[in-house]
Amino acid sequence: MTGQGDRRNWTYLLKRGFTYGADWQIGASGQLTVDKALPDLPGVYALIVDEDIVYIGVTARTLSKRMADYARGPKAQRTSHRVHHLLKTALGGGRVSRVLYAMPEHTDWNGLPVQTAPGLEQGLIQHIKPIWNLQGA
Template identity: 30%
Template sequence: MMVNNTAPFWRDTLAYVGVWCLDANGSLRFEGLVPDRPAVFAMVVDNMPVYVGLTGRALTERLDDFRATHSDQLSQSGKIKARVHQEIISVLGEGREVEVYVHSFRDVRDFAQNAWELRNNLRAAYVPDWNRAKAA
């Protein structure tokens, strides 16, 4: 993972909202409270962002996209959801945590004006591993 000497940037910008866990059946569940608004979010492993995304819908719905397994793996969106789902399970299986941090927006207008820039700045600063397509 590459960082451009901006280690505290994500912590100054995003707030902790919870952590991914595996239940007794080995299924993903999210423990925490997320804002029910548009947001930029980061999944963080070992104190480094590994995935940075945004959602214009309720963040709970977006996190559900990663929680579920996906039969829609033909679309680009389905491939990303399935890949991130597997990455989370893999990290948890190693006994490490996947934390979620968020910057939520007051309303759709605030989101439209600021979300893409924030997401792109975070991705440029940290080049998160899970945002990069894996070679087949």
């Protein structure tokens, strides 16, 4: 049986089909950025600090737009604002932060449409209990 610590290691998601997307960085003027272009598709994403999965999320927009929200950290978006500051603190402390993602296909159940990404997000939060997810705490 896999221990809780093993489930929180980023390789846990990589072995199960997640893709490495980018590293977070602090730019010269102090802004958060990612070092690679991310897909313009919706999906489930994981934020990693060092080797640990610290946040699981889902976006119906695009992954690149969702990460831009975290980069800006607007106060009106409570989660974006909170995660923005957590990322800046981690990076400012010399830690490495990455983005992983998965884009599960929609399916159907008895002829009814099923969006699998929200279910995957919820299941991962319950299973991994990432420390930055308020539901996982």
